[in-house]
Amino acid sequence: MQGTIVKGIAGFYYVKTTDNRLIECKARGKFRFDELTPMVGDIVEITVSKEKGVIDAVLPRKSQLARPAVANITQALIVFAYRSPDINLELLNRFLVLCEYNNLKVTVCLNKSDLDEGKNKEIIEMVHSAGYDLISLSAVSGGGISPVREKLKGNITVFCGPSGVGKSTLLNAIAGKGLMETGDISARLGLGKHTTRHSELIEVEEGFIVDTPGFSSLDIDYIKREELQYTFPEFQDFIGKCRFTGCIHHKEPGCAVKDAVEKGIISKLRYEFYIKMLEEISSLRRTRR
Ligand SMILES: Nc1nc2c(ncn2[C@@H]2O[C@H](COP(=O)(O)OP(=O)(O)OP(=O)(O)O)[C@@H](O)[C@H]2O)c(=O)[nH]1
Numbered sequence: 001m002q003g004t005i006v007k008g009i010a011g012f013y014y015v016k017t018t019d020n021r022l023i024e025c026k027a028r029g030k031f032r033f034d035e036l037t038p039m040v041g042d043i044v045e046i047t048v049s050k051e052k053g054v055i056d057a058v059l060p061r062k063s064q065l066a067r068p069a070v071a072n073i074t075q076a077l078i079v080f081a082y083r084s085p086d087i088n089l090e091l092l093n094r095f096l097v098l099c100e101y102n103n104l105k106v107t108v109c110l111n112k113s114d115l116d117e118g119k120n121k122e123i124i125e126m127v128h129s130a131g132y133d134l135i136s137l138s139a140v141s142g143g144g145i146s147p148v149r150e151k152l153k154g155n156i157t158v159f160c161g162p163s164g165v166g167k168s169t170l171l172n173a174i175a176g177k178g179l180m181e182t183g184d185i186s187a188r189l190g191l192g193k194h195t196t197r198h199s200e201l202i203e204v205e206e207g208f209i210v211d212t213p214g215f216s217s218l219d220i221d222y223i224k225r226e227e228l229q230y231t232f233p234e235f236q237d238f239i240g241k242c243r244f245t246g247c248i249h250h251k252e253p254g255c256a257v258k259d260a261v262e263k264g265i266i267s268k269l270r271y272e273f274y275i276k277m278l279e280e281i282s283s284l285r286r287t288r289r
């Protein structure tokens with residue numbers, strides 16, 4: 001029988017089977033000798049007897065994130081707010097780059113539409129011109145949540161975004177109240193920041209969501225200079241059409257990417273961010289030598 005590991009605690013794995021049962025499993029002894037340790041998100045073959053299971057095999061992983069430590073995540077919903085806090089454009093672009101680098105499908109969710117004053121037009125245009133879907137919603141009033149639900153079907157989804165934008169509020173609205181602690185509650189109880197221990201998958205809308213936010217570190221210094229261009233989907237039509245092979249679309253003449261920026265096909269904001277990251281990566285490399 002097949003299933004997905006939704007939770008792991010002290011050597012036990014909780015597997016949601018294709019016939020919709022939750023089975024407590026142990027890994028077969030041989031996993032201790034192999035490199036592969038089962039992890040949350042893994043699709044596994046199990047044998048069940050008397051409602052207890054044994055994991056016989058882990059199917060090849062399509063992806064593996066370190067933080068959160070979950071396998072087979074297929075998409076990220078990047079959450080920002082219209083206001084309170086204001087959108088930090090560089091942060092938004094960093095999230096986009098990290099998701100692309102990890103081969104995740106991306107949707108940008110703009111929350112707190114109830115507070116919208118119409119001042120984010122340029123950013124919204126930038127997101128669209130880069131080819132990303134954008135969902136406008138309000139997690140408190142409930143508007144715009146159904147398109148988010150639609151996105152969850154058939155995916156393992158991680159929510160990303162800075163503090164205070166309403167990720168937990170949105171997750172609670174989708175999965176039913178009380179799943180995640182929101183800013184309101186931690187303020188009321190006078191508790192410090194809630195740091196979640198082990199990631200767990202929550203079943204929703206014929207898919208799963210990860211209960212912890214993704215990408216706590218937004219460092220991109222492990223991305224190579226030559227790789228960065230591939231994390232910008234709107235560059236792809238132009239790569240390979242520049243005068244020089246190996247063009248990184250910086251100072252080279254006859255660059256098709258820069259030409260597309262001039263013509264307004266590629267957003268100037270995105271290109272400026274690309275150059276900023278390129279220079280950041282280059283200077284890191286120099287100081288390391
Ligand atoms: N006006 C308005 N406020 C919202 C909305 N969604 C969330 N909030 C409020 O924004 C604050 C932060 O929400 P959280 O859900 O805790 O934010 P978070 O993204 O989980 O923050 P961290 O856990 O710190 O990363 C809370 O006071 C929410 O009530 C919304 O759609 N409109």
Ligand SMILES: [Mg+2]
Nearest residue numbers: 167168181182
């Ligand atoms: Mg939260």
Ligand SMILES: [Zn+2]
Nearest residue numbers: 242247249255
């Ligand atoms: Zn070029």
